[in-house]
Amino acid sequence: MLTINVALLLAVIVFFRLRRRTEARSRFDEKMTVVIVLALGILLAPTPVGQGVLSFLGQLASGVTQASR
Known part of the structure; x- marks a missing residue:
């Protein structure tokens, strides 16, 4: 039985969609x-990643805030 991680599938889809030219x-x-x-x-928010x-x-963000003071 083949199982597909939905988050991984969406990451692959995003990768290929963002590779396309902006004008298209x-x-x-x-x-x-x-x-x-x-x-x-x-999908990724509740995971350890x-x-x-x-x-x-x-x-x-904390470092940037402290550096700007």
Whole structure:
């Protein structure tokens, strides 16, 4: 039995959609890419990878805030 990780599938779809030239995209195509990326974010958020990204971005934002003072 073959199982497919939905988050991995969406990541591959996003990768190939973003490789296309910008001039070749319609507004609907751009909106669909945004929806797919949001779905990928929702799927990744509760995972350890998503928590690691959140932690990294929090530390980066904290560092930028402290550096600007």
